[in-house]
Structure formats: structure tokens, C-alpha cells
Amino acid sequence: MTETIQGAARTNDQQIESIHVSRFAPLKNVAITVVNLAVFFVIWELVARAEVINALFFPRATEMFAALFNGFADGTIWPQLSHSLTNFLIGLAISAVIGIPVGLLMGASRVADLILSPYVWAMTSLPRVALIPLLILIMGFGNSMQLTIIVLSAVFPIMVNCMAGVKTVEPSLVRAGEVFGASRPQIYLKVILPYTLPFVISGVNQGIARGLVGMLIGELLGGGGNGLGFLLDKAGEQFDAPMLYATLILLAVMSVGLVQAMRWLEQHAAPWRDISRA
Amino acid sequence: MGQVEAHSAPGAQRAVDDAVPEPALIEAAHVTAGYDNRREHTRLIALRDVSLQVRRGEFLAIVGPSGCGKTTFINLIAGFVKPIEGSVRVRGSEVTGPGADRAMVFQDYALLPWRTVERNIRFAMENRRGHVPKSEQAGRVAQALELVGLTGFEKSYPHELSGGMRQRVGIARALVTEPEILLMDEPFGAVDAMTREAMQAELEKIIAETRQTVVFITHSIDEAILLADRIVVISKRPGTIREVIDVDLPRPRFDEQADVQRSPRFGEIRSHLWSLLADEALGAKQEGASR
Ligand SMILES: Nc1ncnc2c1ncn2[C@@H]1O[C@H](COP(=O)(O)OP(=O)(O)OP(=O)(O)O)[C@@H](O)[C@H]1O
Ligand SMILES: [Mg+2]
Numbered sequence: 001m002t003e004t005i006q007g008a009a010r011t012n013d014q015q016i017e018s019i020h021v022s023r024f025a026p027l028k029n030v031a032i033t034v035v036n037l038a039v040f041f042v043i044w045e046l047v048a049r050a051e052v053i054n055a056l057f058f059p060r061a062t063e064m065f066a067a068l069f070n071g072f073a074d075g076t077i078w079p080q081l082s083h084s085l086t087n088f089l090i091g092l093a094i095s096a097v098i099g100i101p102v103g104l105l106m107g108a109s110r111v112a113d114l115i116l117s118p119y120v121w122a123m124t125s126l127p128r129v130a131l132i133p134l135l136i137l138i139m140g141f142g143n144s145m146q147l148t149i150i151v152l153s154a155v156f157p158i159m160v161n162c163m164a165g166v167k168t169v170e171p172s173l174v175r176a177g178e179v180f181g182a183s184r185p186q187i188y189l190k191v192i193l194p195y196t197l198p199f200v201i202s203g204v205n206q207g208i209a210r211g212l213v214g215m216l217i218g219e220l221l222g223g224g225g226n227g228l229g230f231l232l233d234k235a236g237e238q239f240d241a242p243m244l245y246a247t248l249i250l251l252a253v254m255s256v257g258l259v260q261a262m263r264w265l266e267q268h269a270a271p272w273r274d275i276s277r278a
Numbered sequence: 279m280g281q282v283e284a285h286s287a288p289g290a291q292r293a294v295d296d297a298v299p300e301p302a303l304i305e306a307a308h309v310t311a312g313y314d315n316r317r318e319h320t321r322l323i324a325l326r327d328v329s330l331q332v333r334r335g336e337f338l339a340i341v342g343p344s345g346c347g348k349t350t351f352i353n354l355i356a357g358f359v360k361p362i363e364g365s366v367r368v369r370g371s372e373v374t375g376p377g378a379d380r381a382m383v384f385q386d387y388a389l390l391p392w393r394t395v396e397r398n399i400r401f402a403m404e405n406r407r408g409h410v411p412k413s414e415q416a417g418r419v420a421q422a423l424e425l426v427g428l429t430g431f432e433k434s435y436p437h438e439l440s441g442g443m444r445q446r447v448g449i450a451r452a453l454v455t456e457p458e459i460l461l462m463d464e465p466f467g468a469v470d471a472m473t474r475e476a477m478q479a480e481l482e483k484i485i486a487e488t489r490q491t492v493v494f495i496t497h498s499i500d501e502a503i504l505l506a507d508r509i510v511v512i513s514k515r516p517g518t519i520r521e522v523i524d525v526d527l528p529r530p531r532f533d534e535q536a537d538v539q540r541s542p543r544f545g546e547i548r549s550h551l552w553s554l555l556a557d558e559a560l561g562a563k564q565e566g567a568s569r
Contacts, residue, residue, distance in 0.1 A: 175382075176382075178357075178375070179356060180455075194392045
């Protein structure tokens with residue numbers, strides 16, 4: 001090595017210091033959330049006790065928790081919850097398996113884009129409820145109809161996002177792939193797919209949101225007698241407000257759980273992108 | 279990088295000193311190139327009727343104002359852009375796409391953001407089967423990193439590096455396979471002045487050993503004179519060749535004793551280039567400095 005390159009090498013002596021991160025730092029966020037929720041339920045309880053709103057529509061928080069507890073204890077909730085959850089996860093998996101490759105294809109091939117676009121966009125913007133009568137006509141009430149509506153809700157946002165992702169791939173990265181000898185399949189595998197991954201994940205995220213709506217629509221209107229939607233429907237008919245709220249809380253927990261899982265995946269799949277901004 | 283043997287075939291002498299004329303390694307003949315805008319049914323001509331020959335082992339620098347078609351020219355050689363008219367040939371055969379004989383340093387680095395520095399450099403070796411033996415790759419990566427002064431950053435991701443450091447990763451990636459032709463698009467544009475000079479010296483040394491042929495785009499007149507055997511001056515868009523200048527300064531030019539930068543000949547070439555770029559140079563210089 002010459003004298004001069006030593007000068008270049010000197011930039012390496014950048015100081016890396018270890019910083020002190022409290023072991024309790026993650027616990028702090030949990031603590032804040034717990035306090036936050038506790039305050040929320042206490043206020044709920046107080047407002048309900050003040051009876052400014054008719055107790056028929058607005059039960060106390062404690063009644064809601066009691067309904068939740070009893071529902072699990074006497075086995076009215078769990079079968080419905082597990083039905084919905086299983087259906088939803090299967091539907092989401094089917095949507096991903098169909099949506100991701102088709103979306104990538106549409107992003108990469110102009111011909112595929114041209115042929116498929118009109119249908120995909122029509123299906124993306126069509127309100128899902130409109131399909132229910134047709135689906136019931138074709139498949140009757142029951143599981144396959146519910147599953148289909150979940151897939152039809154989730155698959156198109158996944159497709160559209162994957163397609164958009166491929167179109168944002170920086171051309172110079174593809175060129176770098178070509179310069180350094182990557183074949184077409186290698187470019188897909190090593191450049192385009194990794195670049196698109198964050199889009200795939202945000203597509204799945206939207207798929208989750210839409211899929212949950214689809215799931216509820218299917219269960220509420222499909223009349224299959226199954227799932228959280230059925231639970232909601234029944235509680236409404238029986239003026240069982242605590243149960244109604246308990247089911248809503250379950251739905252909220254379910255969707256927040258799924259979204260958090262995807263967030264985690266997002267951060268671990270693409271650490272080079274600053275997801276927190278999005 | 280020090281594998282002189284592999285490149286010192288009899289015909290691979292520095293072309294500048296060659297008495298016997300040798301067929302050009304790269305030959306552009308009456309090349310016109312541009313970009314179609316399908317929406318507006320227009321075509322932007324970036325280069326018009328450019329003819330140029332690059333000899334084996336030659337270091338060719340390209341200077342010219344921003345947007346004059348320098349990157350387009352290098353992309354023609356790389357095989358990314360097809361000429362509208364004319365032809366680009368490498369070793370006598372028409373360029374139809376990228377090949378293992380040509381590597382490129384991109385103006386915008388073009389590093390894969392999800393790969394570490396080390397794996398980015400490996401990318402140059404892992405795609406073509408049997409190109410570089412697996413057992414050799416780790417050693418080559420280490421060598422290339424040392425060359426650009428980035429030893430110790432193997433496990434960093436591009437987003438954790440400064441612009442100049444990213445650019446050096448791009449240079450290491452291009453050098454690691456020792457391609458016959460190096461296409462460098464403003465490779466030192468984002469590097470600080472001190473490091474830049476060190477890397478210019480290192481590049482001269484590498485080229486002297488490997489006898490690679492280099493096409494080098496720069497905004498810096500001094501850099502062009504210090505590195506090149508010939509300098510091509512391209513005019514404003516549509517780019518045409520304004521002049522080709524032979525740089526007949528002795529090598530090595532980064533020798534402390536030689537002090538080429540203070541020689542009268544250096545000054546002559548420099549002021550000639552300045553006058554050529556008179557109206558554009560100021561803007562180009564400023565842009566170069568602000569990068
Ligand atoms: N992909 C493209 N599509 C359309 N026009 C392009 C494209 N690439 C370049 N151009 C146009 O072609 C002209 C020449 O561009 P080029 O990138 O070759 O310039 P350059 O000399 O490298 O400039 P700089 O010094 O700023 O890098 C410019 O006017 C630019 O707008
Ligand atoms: Mg350029």
C-alpha cells in the first residue's frame with residue numbers, strides 16, 4: 001500500500017462507542033399502553049355508570065368483561081373466534097399465493113399488465129358487498145362463500161401493490177444486475193423481488209384490512225351461523241349489549257394483532273427502508 | 279488486483295506507446311443516440327454523429343457540460359442503450375448487451391440496499407458460473423475493499439455509509455473481477471478531495487498493473503488531465519465531439535517527484551480545456567463542486 005491510500009484508509013478510524021440502552025426501555029412502552037387502556041376502561045365505566053347514554057346501547061366496561069369471560073367459559077365465543085380466525089388466515093394465504101405472483105408479473109410484463117389491469121382495477125374498486133347475492137347464489141350459505149369473499153377482498157390490494165412495487169424498482173439496479181452478469185431469473189430473484197418486498201408486505205397489510213371487512217360481511221350477510229359476525233348478529237338481535245361490545249373488542253384485538261405482526265415482519269424484511277416514516 | 283500476468287498478453291501493451299497500429303478495442307462509428315418519449319411522440323437526441331476509437335489499454339476521459347450525453351455514451355458501450363444510427367463495436371463485434379468483459383461504476387452507485395458492503399461486492403462474482411471460483415471470492419473482496427479504503431465496513435449496509443463511501447463500494451465492485459474494460463461514470467464525484475486524490479493515484483497504479491482499458495467520465499478538468507491518455511470534449515446537447523486532446527504527460531503522474539500538476543505542459547492542456555469549455559465550464563464546475 002502506498003502512502004496515499006493510507007490517507008483514504010484513515011477514514012475507517014471512526015469512533016464506534018457503545019451506548020447504554022436501559023433494559024427496561026421496551027417495558028416502558030408496554031407500561032404506557034397498559035396505563036392508557038386502564039384509563040380508557042375506567043372512563044368507559046364511569047360514563048356508563050353516570051347513565052347519560054341508555055344502558056341498552058352502552059353497557060358498563062365491567063359488564064362487557066363479564067360477558068367476555070362468561071362467553072369463553074361457557075364455550076359460546078371460542079368456536080366462533082377460531083372459525084373466523086382460521087377462515088381469515090386461510091383466505092389471506094390463498095390471496096397471497098395468487099396475488100403476489102400475478103402482481104409481480106403485471107409489474108414486469110406490459111402485456112400482462114395491459115390484459116389484466118381492467119379486471120384487477122374493477123375488482124379493486126368494486127364494493128365487496130355487491131358480490132354477496134351472486135356468491136350466495138353460486139355457493140349457497142356456508143364456509144366456501146365466506147372464504148371466497150375474504151379472498152376476493154384481500155387478493156386485489158395485494159396484486160396492485162406488488163405491481164406498483166415492481167414499477168418503482170430503480171432502473172440502475174437492474175442495470176447493475178445486467179452488468180454483473182445476472183440472468184433474467186437472477187435479476188428477478190436478486191434485484192426485483194427484494195426491492196419489491198416492502199410493497200408486497202404493505203399489500204398484504206391492505207389485504208388484511210380489506211379481508212377483515214370481507215370476513216365480517218360474509219358472516220353477517222351470508223347467514224352461515226358461524227364466526228364473529230354471527231356472534232355480533234345474534235347479540236344484536238337479543239339486545240345483548242355487553243356481548244356485542246365484547247365481540248367488537250375481540251375484533252379490534254384480532255386486527256391490531258395482525259397489523260402488529262405485519263409491522264414486525266416489515267421491519268425485519270426490509271431494515272434498509274425507514275418504515276417508520278410510512 | 280495485482281495479477282499482471284493475466285493481462286500482459288503480447289498485444290496488451292499500453293497503446294499510446296505502440297508503434298504498430300492495433301485495431302481499436304472499442305469503436306463508435308457515426309453514433310446517434312437518444313430517448314423516445316412515446317407519450318409525446320418526440321425523440322430527444324442526446325448524442326449526434328459521434329465517432330471515436332478507444333485503443334486497448336487506453337485511459338479515455340470524457341468531459342462536457344451536464345446533460346451533454348456522457349452517461350449515454352458510456353451506456354452505449356455497456357449495451358444498455360442502442361444507437362439510433364451508427365454502431366458501437368467492442369473487439370470488432372457489435373455490442374448487443376452487457377458482457378463479462380465490461381464492468382461499470384454507476385453515477386448513482388446502484389448498490390443493492392439490502393446487501394452488506396461485502397455481499398454487494400460479491401454480487402459481481404456470483405452470477406456468472408465459473409467466472410470467479412468460490413474459494414477465491416472472499417480474498418478478492420478483502421483486496422478490493424482495502425484498495426478503496428473500506429476495510430472494516432464489510433458488514434455495513436449502504437444506507438449506513440456516506441455518499442463517498444457508497445461510491446467507493448461501487449468502485450470496488452467494478453474492480454473486483456478485473457474486467458478488460460472499465461466504464462466509470464463520475465466515480466469520484468461524491469468523494470472528498472483528500473480521498474479523491476488518493477483514489478486517483480491508486481487507480482493509476484491499478485491500471486498500470488492490469489492494463490485495463492478505461493472510459494472515465496468526469497466533471498473535473500484536472501482529474502481528466504491527471505488520469506487520461508486522451509480527453510474527449512463533448513459539446514452541449516445534442517452532444518457531438520468538440521475535440522479530442524492527447525495528454526502527453528509522463529507517467530506515473532502521481533509520483534511525488536514528478537509533480538505533474540506544476541509542469542508547464544499540464545498548465546497548457548488545462549487552459550486549452552478551459553477555453554474549450556469556456557461558456558459551459560463554469561456551470562459544470564459549480565455543479566461538480568456541489569455534489
Ligand atoms: N432514460 C432517459 N430517458 C429520457 N431521456 C434521457 C434518459 N437518460 C438521459 N436522458 C436525456 O439525455 C440527455 C443526456 O443525458 P446523459 O445522462 O447522457 O447526460 P450526462 O452528460 O451524463 O449528464 P451529467 O453530467 O449530468 O451526468 C439529457 O438531456 C437527459 O435528459
Ligand atoms: Mg451522467
